[in-house]
Amino acid sequence: MRNAPSARHGEAFLPNLSRIAGRLALAALILILCAIAVFPFYWMFVTSIRPSGQLFAYPPEMLPSANSVFSTYVTIFQDTALGTWLWNSIRVALGTAILASFIGAMMAYSLSRFRFQGRGFTEYLLLATQMFPGILLAMPMYVLFSKIGLLNSLPGLTVAYLALLVPVATSLLKTFFDGIPVALEEASLIDGASRIGTFFRITLPLSLPGLASTFLFCFIIAWDEYLFAQMFVRQPGNWTVSVGLASFSGEYVTPWDQVMTAATIVTLPAAIVFLFLQRYLVHGLTAGGVKG
Amino acid sequence: MALTQTSARVAGVRTVHYADSQDRWLPAVMVLPFLLAITALVIIPLLWGIRISFTNSRIIGRAFTEAFTLANYQSVLTDPDTWHSLYVTAVFSLGTVIGSIALGLVTALVLTRAFPGRGIVRTLIILPWAVPHVVAALIWQWMYNPNYGVVNYAIGWIPFVTSQPNWLSDPNLALPAIIILNIWKTYPFATLVLLAGLQSIPDELYEASEIDGAGPVRRFLDITLPGLKHVLAIVVLLLTIWSFGNFVFIFLMTQGGPAGATNTLVVKVYFEAFRFFRAGPAFAMGSLLLLVAVLLTLAYAFIVRRGKDA
Numbered sequence: 001m002r003n004a005p006s007a008r009h010g011e012a013f014l015p016n017l018s019r020i021a022g023r024l025a026l027a028a029l030i031l032i033l034c035a036i037a038v039f040p041f042y043w044m045f046v047t048s049i050r051p052s053g054q055l056f057a058y059p060p061e062m063l064p065s066a067n068s069v070f071s072t073y074v075t076i077f078q079d080t081a082l083g084t085w086l087w088n089s090i091r092v093a094l095g096t097a098i099l100a101s102f103i104g105a106m107m108a109y110s111l112s113r114f115r116f117q118g119r120g121f122t123e124y125l126l127l128a129t130q131m132f133p134g135i136l137l138a139m140p141m142y143v144l145f146s147k148i149g150l151l152n153s154l155p156g157l158t159v160a161y162l163a164l165l166v167p168v169a170t171s172l173l174k175t176f177f178d179g180i181p182v183a184l185e186e187a188s189l190i191d192g193a194s195r196i197g198t199f200f201r202i203t204l205p206l207s208l209p210g211l212a213s214t215f216l217f218c219f220i221i222a223w224d225e226y227l228f229a230q231m232f233v234r235q236p237g238n239w240t241v242s243v244g245l246a247s248f249s250g251e252y253v254t255p256w257d258q259v260m261t262a263a264t265i266v267t268l269p270a271a272i273v274f275l276f277l278q279r280y281l282v283h284g285l286t287a288g289g290v291k292g
Numbered sequence: 293m294a295l296t297q298t299s300a301r302v303a304g305v306r307t308v309h310y311a312d313s314q315d316r317w318l319p320a321v322m323v324l325p326f327l328l329a330i331t332a333l334v335i336i337p338l339l340w341g342i343r344i345s346f347t348n349s350r351i352i353g354r355a356f357t358e359a360f361t362l363a364n365y366q367s368v369l370t371d372p373d374t375w376h377s378l379y380v381t382a383v384f385s386l387g388t389v390i391g392s393i394a395l396g397l398v399t400a401l402v403l404t405r406a407f408p409g410r411g412i413v414r415t416l417i418i419l420p421w422a423v424p425h426v427v428a429a430l431i432w433q434w435m436y437n438p439n440y441g442v443v444n445y446a447i448g449w450i451p452f453v454t455s456q457p458n459w460l461s462d463p464n465l466a467l468p469a470i471i472i473l474n475i476w477k478t479y480p481f482a483t484l485v486l487l488a489g490l491q492s493i494p495d496e497l498y499e500a501s502e503i504d505g506a507g508p509v510r511r512f513l514d515i516t517l518p519g520l521k522h523v524l525a526i527v528v529l530l531l532t533i534w535s536f537g538n539f540v541f542i543f544l545m546t547q548g549g550p551a552g553a554t555n556t557l558v559v560k561v562y563f564e565a566f567r568f569f570r571a572g573p574a575f576a577m578g579s580l581l582l583l584v585a586v587l588l589t590l591a592y593a594f595i596v597r598r599g600k601d602a
Binding site (some may be wrong): 030146203271 | 332426
């Protein structure tokens, strides 16, 4: 099996030996790069299934222990409030993602289809709100929320997240709507359909993939969010999963097997969604819609 | 009907050339929820924060005296800690930008070559970007553990190194340790954007320079780097903005310590407000940060627009 010699890298002119050496070097580099990306995840998982008696062994065992325990994945729900925190996170993330996608879709459609004053400013505002360090918004919002009694509640946190996610949803959806030919809608309008009818029968079905990815992305940002959640919600019963997770560390002795078990559980949905969405994200990021 | 037309005008909506009666009020209805949400949740809080910065508020969330004062700004700007925090923030951002782009560029260059399993490698490399921030902080905290962590174990393999550094408690090592975590979290993004940039450079350029006898280094400097200029500018700015605003990593790993070694501006603002009960100065610093964020955003918008025109 010989690959065609690549003209770009001049390999055809090199002797065979150094080409093999080059191949090996590339293979080694690829392995190192993979290790950098993956090792911390591997370590998280291996720690999560290690019997707690073997956690503090030195030197640390690189491979999973022979007597690995998966029972932590069950007992963690009995020993900690992880189940409650997951449920809180799901509710907050669902609520914000639905509202943000809905509000964002209407605004994105307007930005993409209607001409009105202040459009340029709105687009700058969309960008800016995604760029501000979260704390600049979180602190004054904390003051205002404390006045109207929205602190310490999950609905309050859901509303607060709208500040972060409505701009994200609007930016992402605008690029999707921009990609749908106006001609399709005009044809429908000429055929006598109303604007709303056209929106529901033509535009909406065409933008369903965009709506779905926007919804998922918003869900994951809310799932990941820590600063607002940690500031706004004090009672452990109302914590979201990121606050709950963080509370494990810094205890007198950190139970690393439990922490890493919980971390694995929290990572799974985020990782799956991210891998699914990566194509859209890079495009959105370089085209103007942003959130890290 | 009169009411909806008014609201259309309030929202600044001017409809064009449609005959359908829905077109008069529909845009206003569609823009309104957005305007309400952004006004209530972004604009009013930001203005409120600026207002607090001119009062002598102490405990965040409590009533403040109304008297106008510039004292907060004075105390913030004359406090040497502020300038130290600015320095820490700059090192943190610069370290992240350099490390993330270097690692991202190497990864992207490797990914432009054809090799078996490239698709899988590309997917694996995105994983650090996908992991929740709190999880990333916890994993690395465990890896940095001075007694049982893998980092110190790996360091033990290096010849002549016998020390077991206490990464997060050593004033000289804490900041580099968190920069490494931040590089790990952000370099997949740099990789993907740089990869897209590399793939947009036409192959003919390489072929032509090959005929002219240019070596690989020359080709990299004369073709690859200039071709990536625009994408690189975007990556540098976004990484700067994200590092500048990063709260989670530092808050969870070191709380700004040891001895202020990792006390970035954002973390300092938080502790001023919530630990030291100096809400006024905290909001004054916040307002100054807001100014910086606005400038960075303008720079970003400028670069993106120039790329679209080019």
